[in-house]
Amino acid sequence: MAVPAVELQNVTKCFAKVVANANVSLTVGEGEVVALLGENGAGKSTIMKILYGLYGLDEGKIFVRGEQVNIKTPADAMARGIAMIQQHFSLVPTHTATENIILGNVHGLLSIKEHEEKLRKIAQDYGFEVPVDKPVGQLAVGQQQKIEILKALYINTNILIMDEPTAVLTPQESDNLMQFIKSFTAKGNSVVFITHKMKEVMEVADRIVVMRNGVVVDTVRREDTNETELARLMIGQEIVPPVRKEEDTTQSPTVLEFRGVSLQEKGGSRLLDDITFSVHEGEVFGIAGVSGNGQDDICEVLMGQKDPNEGSVYLAGEDITHASIRHRSEAGIGYVPVDRYRDGMVMDMTLSENVFLKWCYDKEWLNRGFIRQKKLNAYTDALIEKHRVKATGWGDIAGGLSGGNQQKVVLGREVDVGSKLLVFNQPTRGLDMGAVDRIHHVIMGEKEKGKGVLLISTELSEIFEMCDRIAVMHNGRFMGIYKNGELTTERIGLLMAGVREEGGAAQ
Amino acid sequence: MKRFNTVFYNVAAVIVGLVISACLLLFMDVNPIEVCGKTLGKILTDRYNLGEIFVKATPLIFTSLAFAFTYKANLFNIGAQGQFTMGAVAAVSISLALQDIVPTPILLILALLGSFIAGAVIGALIGLAKAKFQANEFLVSMMSTYVISAFVDYLLRTSLQETKAEYLQTDAIAKSAYLPNIISGTRVHLGLILAILVAVGVSVLLNKTSLGFRIRAVGKNRFAAELAGIPSSRIYVISFLIAGGLAGLAGFTEINGVQHMLLREFNSSIGSFGIGIAILANGNPIGCIFASILFGFLNVMGTTMGRLPGLSIPASIIELIEGIVMTCVIASYAVRIYVDNKREKQRIRKAGV
Numbered sequence: 001m002a003v004p005a006v007e008l009q010n011v012t013k014c015f016a017k018v019v020a021n022a023n024v025s026l027t028v029g030e031g032e033v034v035a036l037l038g039e040n041g042a043g044k045s046t047i048m049k050i051l052y053g054l055y056g057l058d059e060g061k062i063f064v065r066g067e068q069v070n071i072k073t074p075a076d077a078m079a080r081g082i083a084m085i086q087q088h089f090s091l092v093p094t095h096t097a098t099e100n101i102i103l104g105n106v107h108g109l110l111s112i113k114e115h116e117e118k119l120r121k122i123a124q125d126y127g128f129e130v131p132v133d134k135p136v137g138q139l140a141v142g143q144q145q146k147i148e149i150l151k152a153l154y155i156n157t158n159i160l161i162m163d164e165p166t167a168v169l170t171p172q173e174s175d176n177l178m179q180f181i182k183s184f185t186a187k188g189n190s191v192v193f194i195t196h197k198m199k200e201v202m203e204v205a206d207r208i209v210v211m212r213n214g215v216v217v218d219t220v221r222r223e224d225t226n227e228t229e230l231a232r233l234m235i236g237q238e239i240v241p242p243v244r245k246e247e248d249t250t251q252s253p254t255v256l257e258f259r260g261v262s263l264q265e266k267g268g269s270r271l272l273d274d275i276t277f278s279v280h281e282g283e284v285f286g287i288a289g290v291s292g293n294g295q296d297d298i299c300e301v302l303m304g305q306k307d308p309n310e311g312s313v314y315l316a317g318e319d320i321t322h323a324s325i326r327h328r329s330e331a332g333i334g335y336v337p338v339d340r341y342r343d344g345m346v347m348d349m350t351l352s353e354n355v356f357l358k359w360c361y362d363k364e365w366l367n368r369g370f371i372r373q374k375k376l377n378a379y380t381d382a383l384i385e386k387h388r389v390k391a392t393g394w395g396d397i398a399g400g401l402s403g404g405n406q407q408k409v410v411l412g413r414e415v416d417v418g419s420k421l422l423v424f425n426q427p428t429r430g431l432d433m434g435a436v437d438r439i440h441h442v443i444m445g446e447k448e449k450g451k452g453v454l455l456i457s458t459e460l461s462e463i464f465e466m467c468d469r470i471a472v473m474h475n476g477r478f479m480g481i482y483k484n485g486e487l488t489t490e491r492i493g494l495l496m497a498g499v500r501e502e503g504g505a506a507q
Numbered sequence: 508m509k510r511f512n513t514v515f516y517n518v519a520a521v522i523v524g525l526v527i528s529a530c531l532l533l534f535m536d537v538n539p540i541e542v543c544g545k546t547l548g549k550i551l552t553d554r555y556n557l558g559e560i561f562v563k564a565t566p567l568i569f570t571s572l573a574f575a576f577t578y579k580a581n582l583f584n585i586g587a588q589g590q591f592t593m594g595a596v597a598a599v600s601i602s603l604a605l606q607d608i609v610p611t612p613i614l615l616i617l618a619l620l621g622s623f624i625a626g627a628v629i630g631a632l633i634g635l636a637k638a639k640f641q642a643n644e645f646l647v648s649m650m651s652t653y654v655i656s657a658f659v660d661y662l663l664r665t666s667l668q669e670t671k672a673e674y675l676q677t678d679a680i681a682k683s684a685y686l687p688n689i690i691s692g693t694r695v696h697l698g699l700i701l702a703i704l705v706a707v708g709v710s711v712l713l714n715k716t717s718l719g720f721r722i723r724a725v726g727k728n729r730f731a732a733e734l735a736g737i738p739s740s741r742i743y744v745i746s747f748l749i750a751g752g753l754a755g756l757a758g759f760t761e762i763n764g765v766q767h768m769l770l771r772e773f774n775s776s777i778g779s780f781g782i783g784i785a786i787l788a789n790g791n792p793i794g795c796i797f798a799s800i801l802f803g804f805l806n807v808m809g810t811t812m813g814r815l816p817g818l819s820i821p822a823s824i825i826e827l828i829e830g831i832v833m834t835c836v837i838a839s840y841a842v843r844i845y846v847d848n849k850r851e852k853q854r855i856r857k858a859g860v
Contacts, residue, residue, distance in 0.1 A: 326736025346728040357735045
C-alpha cells in the first residue's frame with residue numbers, strides 16, 4: 001500500500017476530567033474520503049482538532065505523508081497542507097470573501113484585485129459561484145461554507161477536514177457539497193468528513209471509521225456495509241423507531257391556534273409574517289426549515305417571551321396572546337427550548353431543583369412556602385427511572401450529566417407540565433441516537449394520550465418520521481402547510497430555500 | 508466529605524494568613540511570637556476583651572448577610588453601609604420618640620421593625636432602579652451610601668441634633684431603650700442572639716422555601732428562571748429589599764445595644780467589611796456567622812496589640828492582617844480547584860484508560 005496522506009498512531013487525549021480519545025489509530029489515503037462517524041461526544045472532533053493543532057496530544061504519534069510530525073498550532077498544520085472547516089465558521093461577517101480568505105496569509109501592501117482574480121479562478125475550477133467582493137455576513141450559510149472551502153483551497157490544502165459540514169445546509173446545498181468533495185478528491189486530495197448522519201456517509205465516503213466513547217470501534221469500506229450495521233456500530237445496540245399511525249387529526253378539537261401572528265423587530269425587519277395555523281388534539285404538527293427562519297420567534301411568541309405586533313394566539317379557545325409566561329405553563333403548555341443550557345435548565349443546580357423550577361409556584365409542592373422536599377425528591381427519582389436518565393439520583397448536579405440525559409430530564413418535566421400542548425424546538429439537536437430514540441418514543445406516547453404537539457426541527461428525517469402535518473418555514477413566513485406524505489424531500493428542500501414552485505422564487 | 512473539605516481549606520487558609528501577618532511584625536523589630544502570645548493572653552484572660560469579639564461581630568453578621576443575600580441572586584449589594592445608617596437613624600428616632608411612652612419590649616420591637624423597614628426601603632429603591640431601568644446595581648448601591656451619609660449629616664444638623672446643639676450627634680437614648688446585656692462583665696447584648704437567629708433564618712429562607720429557590724434560580728440562570736415564569740425583575744427588587752432590611756438591623760443593634768446614640772461617620776467601615784466577610788464565607792449565611800466572629804477577633808487583637816506597653820505597634824496593623832487573611836482564603840479556592848482536578852485526572856488514569 002502506498003504511503004498514506006495522514007496516519008495517526010495510538011493517539012490519547014485527556015481533558016481535565018474526561019478521556020476524549022484513547023489509543024485512536026487511523027489512516028487517510030491519498031484521494032480518499034474517510035468518514036468519521038459517531039455520536040456526539042464520541043471524540044470525532046477532538047481527534048481531528050489534534051491533527052489540526054488546536055489541541056495537543058497526551059500520547060501517540062502523527063505522520064503526514066510518512067514523515068513523523070509535531071503539530072502544535074493550526075499554522076503548523078496548514079504548512080503541511082492540512083485545513084479544517086469548523087462546525088461554526090470562522091469568518092469576519094463584515095469583511096468580503098477575499099478579505100476573509102487572505103486574512104493571516106498576507107503581509108505588507110495588498111492588491112485586493114489580484115487576490116480576487118486568483119480566487120475567482122479557483123472558484124471557477126470547482127464550479128463555485130461565490131461573490132468574492134460582498135461582505136460574507138450578507139451571504140447564505142451555504143455560500144459562507146463555500147468561502148470556508150475556498151479559504152482552504154487558497155492555501156493549497158490537500159487534506160481537508162470538515163466538521164459536520166451539512167448541519168446548516170438545505171438538501172440541495174448538501175448535494176452541491178458532495179459534488180465538490182468528489183471532484184476535490186478526484187485530483188488526488190484527501191477529505192476527512194466528520195458526521196453523525198448515515199445517509200451522507202453512504203453517499204460520499206470510501207472508508208468509514210466508526211467511533212464510540214473516544215475509541216475507534218471499527219473501520220469498514222462503504223461497499224461492505226449498510227446503514228443498519230453502521231447504526232449498530234455507532235450506538236452499540238439496535239434502534240427501533242416508533243411507529244406512526246396514519247390518521248386524520250384535523251377533525252379533533254383544536255388545542256393551539258395562531259391567527260395572523262406577525263412580529264417585527266423595533267424599527268427593523270419582520271421576524272414573523274402573518275403566521276396562521278392550528279394544532280389539534282392527538283396531532284404532531286411539524287415546522288420544517290433551515291434554522292434561523294423564524295422558528296425560535298414562533299416559540300417566543302407562543303411562550304410569552306415576545307409580544308406579537310399583530311394577530312392572536314389561542315390555547316384551547318382561550319386568548320393567551322398577552323398572558324404571562326407563568327399563566328401559560330399553568331394553562332398546560334410544556335416547552336422544550338432549543339437551547340437547554342440557557343433556557344431549559346439551571347446547570348449548577350440539582351436535578352430535583354431543576355424539576356422544581358417549573359413547579360415553584362404550585363401549591364401542591366409547597367407547604368406554607370416551604371418546599372416539600374421529600375415529595376420532590378421521590379418525584380425526581382421516579383422521573384429519572386421512567387425516562388432512563390443516566391444519573392445516580394435527584395441530588396446530581398444537572399451540569400454533570402451528558403447532553404442527552406439533561407434533555408431527558410427537561411423532557412420528563414415538560415411532559416408533566418404540558419397537560420394540553422407540548423412544544424419542542426429541535427428537541428434532538430446534538431443528541432446521541434439512544435437519546436433521540438427515547439425522545440421520539442415519548443413524543444409519540446404523548447400524542448397518543450391526546451395532547452397536541454408542536455415539533456420544530458431542522459432534521460427532515462425527524463419531521464417525516466414524527467409529524468401528521470408539516471409547515472415549511474422560510475424567512476419568517478409559512479411556505480405552506482402539507483399533510484405528511486404530500487411532500488418529497490426535493491420539494492421540501494426547495495420550499496426551505498424559499499422556492500415555491502419549480503423555477504419561480506417566492507419573495 | 509465536601510463540607511469537611513470546605514471547612515478544612517478555610518481554616519488552613521486563615522492560619523496561613525495569620526502566620527504571614529505575624530511575620531510582618533518582624534519589620535517592626537519586634538518578636539512576633541512574643542507579641543502574639545502577649546496579645547492572645549490579654550484577650551483570653553480578660554472577660555471584657557473576650558466579649559468585645561462578639562460585640563464587634565454582631566453588626567458584621569448583618570452587613571455580611573446583606574451582601575451574601577443579593578449575591579445569591581447574582582447581584583452585588585455594595586451599599587450595606589448606607590442601609591445600615593438608615594437603620595440606625597430609624598432606631599435612634601423611634602427610641603428617642605417613644606422611650607418614655609411605651610414599655611421596653613414593645614419599644615425594642617418597634618425599633619427593630621423600624622430599622623428593618625428603613626434599610627429595606629433603601630434596598631428596594633436600588634432593586635427598582637435595577638429592575639425598571641437596568642441600572643447597574645453595583646454603582647447605584649455604592650453611590651447610595653454617599654447620598655445617605657450626606658442626608659444623615661443634614662439630619663444631625665437639624666431635627667435630630669442633640670438638645671445642647673453642640674456636637675453633630677443625637678441625644679443618648681434612655682436606659683429603658685437599651686438592648687439587654689446577656690453576659691455580665693462584657694458589652695455583649697441580645698443583638699448577638701438576634702444576629703445568629705437571623706443568619707439561620709436567612710439560610711432556611713434561601714434553601715428551604717420557594718422564594719429562596721426562586722432567588723437562587725434567577726441568580727444562577729436568569730433565562731431559564733424567566734421561562735419557568737419567574738419574573739427576574741421582581742426577584743431583583745425582593746432580594747434587594749430583604750438585603751437592605753438585614754443591613755438595617757445592624758443599625759438597630761448598634762444604636763440600642765452599643766452606642767446608644769447616633770454620631771457622624773458612625774461605624775463607617777462595617778459595610779465594606781461585610782462584603783469581605785461574605786466573600787470569605789462564600790455567600791453561606793451560616794459561614795457569615797463564623798467569618799464575622801473571626802473578623803471580630805482580628806479587630807480586638809489589633810486594638811489590644813496597639814495598646815501593648817512600650818511597643819508602639821499601630822492599631823492599623825489589623826487592616827493589614829485582615830487583608831492578608833482574606834487574600835489567603837480566596838487563594839485557597841483556586842488551590843482547591845487545582846487539587847480536585849488533579850486528583851480526578853489521576854483517578855481516571857489509574858482506572859486504566
